[in-house]
Amino acid sequence: MISAVDYIRILPELVLSVFGILVMIVDPLxxxxxxKRPLGMIALVGVLAGxxxxxxxxxxxxxxxxxxxxxxxxxxxxxxxxxxxxLVVLLTSCEYLEVQKIRAGEYYGLILFGTVGMxxxxxxxxxxxxxxxxxxxxxxxxxxxxxxxxxxxxxxxxLKYFLLGSFATAFFLYGVAMVYGATGSTNIYTIxxxxxxxxxxxxxxxxxxxxVGLGFKVAAAPFHVWTPDVYEGSPAPVVALMSTGPKAAAFxxxxxxxxxxxxxxxxxxxxxxxxxxxxxxxIGALVQQNVKRxxxxxxxxxxxxxxxxxxxxxxxGISGAIFYTATYAAMNVGAFAVVSHLSxxxxxxxxxxxxxxxxxxxxxxxxxxxxxxxSLIGIPATGGFFAKFYVFSAAFQxxxxxxxxxGVINSAIAAYYYLRIIVHMYMRDERTEAPVARIPAxxxxxxxxxxxxxxxxxxxxxxxxxxxxTSARDLVK
Amino acid sequence: xxxxxxxxxxxxxxxxxxxxxxxxxxxxxxxxxSIELMLNGVNLSFVAxxxxxxxxxxxxxxFFVMVVAAAEAAVGLAIIISVFRTRETLNVDRxxxxxx
Numbered sequence: 217m218i219s220a221v222d223y224i225r226i227l228p229e230l231v232l233s234v235f236g237i238l239v240m241i242v243d244p245l246x247x248x249x250x251x252k253r254p255l256g257m258i259a260l261v262g263v264l265a266g267x268x269x270x271x272x273x274x275x276x277x278x279x280x281x282x283x284x285x286x287x288x289x290x291x292x293x294x295x296x297x298x299x300x301x302x303l304v305v306l307l308t309s310c311e312y313l314e315v316q317k318i319r320a321g322e323y324y325g326l327i328l329f330g331t332v333g334m335x336x337x338x339x340x341x342x343x344x345x346x347x348x349x350x351x352x353x354x355x356x357x358x359x360x361x362x363x364x365x366x367x368x369x370x371x372x373x374x375l376k377y378f379l380l381g382s383f384a385t386a387f388f389l390y391g392v393a394m395v396y397g398a399t400g401s402t403n404i405y406t407i408x409x410x411x412x413x414x415x416x417x418x419x420x421x422x423x424x425x426x427x428v429g430l431g432f433k434v435a436a437a438p439f440h441v442w443t444p445d446v447y448e449g450s451p452a453p454v455v456a457l458m459s460t461g462p463k464a465a466a467f468x469x470x471x472x473x474x475x476x477x478x479x480x481x482x483x484x485x486x487x488x489x490x491x492x493x494x495x496x497x498x499i500g501a502l503v504q505q506n507v508k509r510x511x512x513x514x515x516x517x518x519x520x521x522x523x524x525x526x527x528x529x530x531x532x533g534i535s536g537a538i539f540y541t542a543t544y545a546a547m548n549v550g551a552f553a554v555v556s557h558l559s560x561x562x563x564x565x566x567x568x569x570x571x572x573x574x575x576x577x578x579x580x581x582x583x584x585x586x587x588x589x590x591s592l593i594g595i596p597a598t599g600g601f602f603a604k605f606y607v608f609s610a611a612f613q614x615x616x617x618x619x620x621x622x623g624v625i626n627s628a629i630a631a632y633y634y635l636r637i638i639v640h641m642y643m644r645d646e647r648t649e650a651p652v653a654r655i656p657a658x659x660x661x662x663x664x665x666x667x668x669x670x671x672x673x674x675x676x677x678x679x680x681x682x683x684x685x686t687s688a689r690d691l692v693k
Numbered sequence: 694x695x696x697x698x699x700x701x702x703x704x705x706x707x708x709x710x711x712x713x714x715x716x717x718x719x720x721x722x723x724x725x726x727s728i729e730l731m732l733n734g735v736n737l738s739f740v741a742x743x744x745x746x747x748x749x750x751x752x753x754x755x756f757f758v759m760v761v762a763a764a765e766a767a768v769g770l771a772i773i774i775s776v777f778r779t780r781e782t783l784n785v786d787r788x789x790x791x792x793x
Contacts, residue, residue: 344754344757347757347758347761348757348761351761351764351765355764355765355768358768358769358772359768359771359772362772362775365775366779367779368779368780368790369790369791371772371775371776371778371779371780372776372779372780372788372789372790372791373791374772374775374776375721375772375773375776375788376791378768378769378772379715379721379724379725379728379769382725382728382765382769383715383728383731386708386711386728386731386732386735389732389735389758390708390731390734390735390738392735392754393704393735393738393739393742393754394738396739396742396750396751396754397701397738397741397742397745397746400746400748401750402750402754444791445791448791449790449791
């Protein structure tokens with residue numbers, strides 16, 4: 217029987233869907249020439265309502281809709297992370313859309329629908345529901361990637377994202393079919409129960425195929441080739457969303473598939489993907505001139521660090537991965553918010569040379585970007601440091617010394633290209649005429665949220681880490 | 694009664710054809726069709742397993758997959774049209790503004 221509690225357990229998704237539909241209804245009512253800013257405000261209210269709904273869920277842990285949705289500390293954690301990402305992205309978009317002269321109401325609607333998909337991915341425990349949620353989030357982001365319709369790069373990146381994304385989803389789905397054949401069910405817990413009694417070849421194959429599908433979504437090597445192209449061509453705030461939101465959701469699904477089901481035999485695949493992602497990501501980033509492209513390679517590398525935590529396994533590894541996802545989201549979404557503000561009309565100013573002398577032209581923006589970049593390197597007192605520290609110490613405790621050494625060497629390589637941006641900002645003369653617009657209030661709030669999150673996690677990580685440990689226990693229970 | 698393995702092999706062959714088509718074909722529409730072929734290969738496995746396990750779940754999943762594939766096709770074709778407008782070609786090798 218479906219009761220009212222069931223609906224409370226999907227309340228954040230419901231709230232966001234309602235607001236998404238509201239945006240679509242109000243869109244045509246706004247006169248032709250007036251700005252679409254009110255729609256952004258509706259979407260913002262929607263995300264805040266979603267956060268409130270998530271907070272309300274805390275008292276209602278449990279399963280819903282015939283054990284297809286599960287609300288616990290794990291799903292609530294990812295809900296909050298994804299909603300905060302959406303909040304910052306919306307705050308960034310308000311200004312961006314006006315500067316780029318994109319007058320599209322559906323932009324805000326799609327961000328909300330995409331967020332619904334991502335949130336559902338983290339709370340679903342039924343593989344078919346996970347597949348549908350994955351598609352909701354992917355299809356929304358495919359369209360968002362092509363939002364600068366008249367720009368060839370944007371539609372090209374949309375096409376590449378679409379083709380490779382659907383290709384990957386097909387692999388994921390084939391994995392679901394295999395696991396259905398092996399265990400007769402697609403529910404994570406029933407699968408876990410069935411796999412405890414017997415492991416079959418089909419189950420190994422299933423986990424491998426699902427890893428391929430999710431590997432594409434999280435941009436882990438060797439499934440990362442689409443990332444730089446898509447990130448370069450897509451609108452900057454959309455990149456902020458898709459480099460963090462769907463990634464966080466896909467990592468949550470990966471945690472459920474690998475640890476929730478108790479599947480075995482994936483260790484070496486993850487181990488190899490971790491090493492490849494870290495190395496290829498960091499080496500690729502060294503030669504980039506375009507900042508968006510550089511951050512794309514950096515996001516591949518960060519997926520690699522996260523997979524180190526997966527390889528470490530056990531509760532420490534899982535909680536390290538959860539903590540890393542949150543930290544990475546905070547710093548990366550902030551960095552892309554700065555990039556999207558600086559990009560200017562038509563995204564003309566996105567190369568490292570355009571950042572030359574930013575320290576003099578706009579000290580606050582340069583300072584904020586520096587903090588995010590330092591956090592991405594993993595300098596102490598920023599969230600990035602503790603995230604890396606927990607991941608590597610988890611790997612060390614699991615005896616993966618080789619992986620830790622490769623990871624640390626990679627962090628050192630990564631420092632070079634992040635510092636290169638900082639050096640350009642503070643030590644080069646301004647060569648370009650790239651103007652720096654004033655920071656509007658919306659963007660200011662967005663930057664403040666990600667900045668506070670990044671520094672808070674770097675100074676007082678204890679509470680979140682404890683929460684991550686609780687979530688990890690809930691996941692493997 | 695046709696044994697389960699026949700269906701599974703056929704579905705694997707369909708899926709492999711889709712993968713090969715995706716990697717080899719140069720026309721965007723054909724590439725897109727290859728993805729649909731992969732999805733249909735998966736559908737066949739679902740149905741075959743459902744018949745073997747005598748459960749209805751697998752049959753229902755196929756409907757979900759078809760709905761999602763239809764949604765994907767709608768968005769995909771729209772994206773292809775927008776690419777054609779800016780580039781006037783449907784050859785993947787010539788859609789290459791973004792490069793390493």
